[in-house]
Amino acid sequence: MTGTLRKIGGSARFSAIAVHNGQVHLAGQVSQLKDGDIEAQSRDVFAKVDALLTEAGSSREDLISVQIWLADMADYAGMNAVWDEWVSGVTPPTRVCVEARMAQPHYRVEVLAIAAAR
Template sequence: MIQRFDVGPRLSEMAVHNGTAYLAGQVPNDASLDIRGQTREVLAAIDALLARAGTDKSKILMTQIFLTDLADFEGMNEVWDAWVTPGHTPPRATVQARLARPGWRIEVVVTAAC
């Protein structure tokens, strides 16, 4: 069985199947924030979705981070390092990419065990 969360016409925010949660790319609500603020918003959204699936950031299996400018790498990592659970840091890829909306500096995709 597949359980979908916040199903829309184009995508679902999360799908859970066989004990694994697959999150859609999470983006900031406030595009006027700097990279630290946008990263905090995105990570808070991830926390909320994972909680709805009955899991948390300590069970993240893989993370993909998309930044519009690699100059933001240090600021994003500052927030990321304070957020991740010590001893449970997941495998991660970070790449530069053009995102769908101007002002978005970061998008994060997470897969986690439930």
């Protein structure tokens, strides 16, 4: 293995953050807001991404790629409104957004991010 591998936080099932070869890999982030609409859940999830990037010594400006899963593509416009606010002021990363069945019925959005390490 080349480079140092550092894992931060998480649980017995997965690490919250893995830093390797100059990249920060975050575990998928979901919102625990059971009654939150897509805008509330998206804000919550993007705030979690910000916090994890900060913990890893990175930031939103360093994002390389973001993958977004929506429980329902009808939420695409609402999530994009929050996304547009979140990436304003930075050069946005590459991104994909698809519909997927979620692990819990209240999850409306899940986000996975990869960023450059500082």
